[in-house]
Amino acid sequence: MEQPDEFKKVSMAVIKRLPKYHQCLLNLLKDNVERVSSQKLSKILGFTASQIRQDLNNFGEFGQQGYGYNVSQLYTEISKILGLNTSHKMVLVGAGNLGQALANYTGFSTHGFNIVAIFDSNPKLVGRKIKDISIYHVEDIEYIINENDVDIAILAVPQDKAEKIAIKISKTCIRGIWNFTPKEITVNSDIVVENVHLIDSLFTLSYHINEGKLQERLIKQKRKISLTHR
């Protein structure tokens, strides 16, 4: 019987670890390390050696018993798995405060992710440039995305506009939305959405800082309730 041509969906936990492998191997490459064992990787990354072997086995047979992994080869393979072997065109939607910050950040382009156009609805911003990238009116977004074969849209608009823009974008050739708005957006299933909720992250930090006080307060409440119920 033929083996079915099936691809076991890789778990989200594994996917989330791939950038760590990528970064770690890049560092090893920079240090001219030629090969590395799963034990050594385990020490650097803090995952167990067996987990590392399992993770990488999802994508093929890379290591060799007794030899370990060839750093350069594994780096290239993981780059390919992450889609980093080709460059990506991005558009930035929203040139407000956060949008400007993202446009000014050059950390993405060093990995081949280049912002080719910025969009806003504010007539004061349209026609200007940030870091040599033109700001266009948002009504031109579908045309410019399709014409330039853009694959990623960064969403940095006010939350009440997020849904409308997402629907507009989903009719283009765009393949992924990097959503910086606090809004959860729903688009058709062939478009990938990845969220960065900065404020949520800050609030989570604040929650944990506040946890001690919160505990005291809840314990007091409990005591009060238990006293009144006696």
Place this chain on the structure above:
Amino acid sequence: MEQPDEFKKVSMAVIKRLPKYHQCLLNLLKDNVERVSSQKLSKILGFTASQIRQDLNNFGEFGQQGYGYNVSQLYTEISKILGLNTSHKMVLVGAGNLGQALANYTGFSTHGFNIVAIFDSNPKLVGRKIKDISIYHVEDIEYIINENDVDIAILAVPQDKAEKIAIKISKTCIRGIWNFTPKEITVNSDIVVENVHLIDSLFTLSYHINEGKLQERLIKQKRKISLTHR
């Protein structure tokens, strides 16, 4: 027998949903909505009504059967739980590309999180200002944090400096580190670390965009192996 004064640790999943409740209630407040049922919240947020009731029960008894939640009261309570009823002083460490972007972003201060000082080791940057906030030399960081009773440090330094700075900071009154470096940092347990790995998030998006191609490649590999093993 006395009830033990114990605080059941709230699960991370619940904590991660709190900012969503906060945002949603703020929107309802803006729309002058006075009360809301868990069913209505469920429709807006996409969590089940029973999950919402369970989540909120972790922190006290807020709703009332048949009445629902008082929007303003619940908003105030969740703000308190998240530690948003007081303002927070932050320092930003690293005035490079990402640091400058974060310093220019005003979205944090609207929630009471204010950057009071910026640190860098580059003599060309020390003495300058970003949005009226002075850049100091990083060697002064312990003194300035303690003098100003700062509770949060935003880490936006190159990854090879992250650990060293984290150790330095952990000797101060700081209570939380908001880590934007790709490095996982380890500090003593009374300091909270919350990570924002922007590049990891972008790579995860890229992985999913690339997933189709990856599947084809892995299936081809499998076929090749199964052919050679016949």
